[in-house]
Amino acid sequence: MRPEAEPAMKPVFAKIGKPVAAKFRPDPFQLASLEAIRDADCLVMAPTGSGKTWIAEEAIRSVFQKGGRCWYASPLKALTNAKWVEFGNHFDPANVGIVTGDTKENTDAPIIVGTTEILRNQLYDAMHSGENLNCDLVILDEAHFLGDLDRGVVWEEIMIYLP
Template identity: 55%
Template sequence: MRRSDRFHERRRGDRKRPRRPDAGTLPASSGSRERSRDVGPYNRELRELLAGIGAPKPAPFQPDPFQLEALAALESEDVLVTAPTGSGKTWIAREEIRRLLDGGKQAWYTTPLKALTNSKYAEFTEEFGAERVGILTGDRKENSDAPLIVGTTEIFRNQLFDALRGGDEVRADMVVFDEAHYLADEDRGHVWEEAIILTPTRIRMLLLSATIGNAPEFAGWIS
């Protein structure tokens, strides 16, 4: 046997086997079982308490005063709505669009992003029916003669330019500018400015934003 073999043989023989736990030693998991038994009654009390509370009864939707005020104002003037995300700005647009479509009129809904446009198109298609909703972006053109068109702000601005050159009119009785704070965007803000300026006075404008800080000044500019 070579020296190195004897060395490794001796080293293997020197290794100690792990000592078995004493008979009186509890496994590590027993403590957690003890604790789980201790908190068991509290869990039962919590479940009983929650079961007694129950779920709230369904109730009809009640719009907030600012939503009703915006709808009333849209009958005679342009409206800017500034409110936090999730507070119900889109509800105002949806209800006004519903009123217009039911009256045989037309509307445009603009967004700054293709992804948001696609999302709103799917939402409104489900809400109003596929035959009443179209979409216009740089990538999609579907049902462009529908009474409700969802598209990017650039497409709406381009339609305004085309109508101005050709002496035609944009087919809309109201336009919604979602994410209207893009007016302040350094690169694309001119698109919103041009669209707002070129929109004929016969077309009501509804501007929605969660982040416009100078709302009174903004509203004064569009009025």
């Protein structure tokens, strides 16, 4: 069953028409964030829906186009799965892999999406074997989890063990 508009409203809706597509223009904070990421580690904090994902995608694009490798870590499997699909649409599925406790696909891809716990475990493994993560960019989504009493330690350890 599909909801229908009140019949009296249909003429009003018909007059509205379709919105005109506007060209995307990044906000100044997005451009400043990209510049900061190029020069050093960067923490981007902004409200939900303000464009942080665009910053992440552009940072990934910049590293990817130079032949580099990227790791995008998020705290939730559902968010990780969604980013895997989203980044696959942006960068071609062949270039994006996923690593969670349940799923491992295309793990040699130049762009990896996974949970923060998996990233931390990979850092542990690399550290104990005398190797490095072989990654040029790491993005930690939902960094406010750093303050979480139960899981915040995962973010702390990632930041400590990243080169």
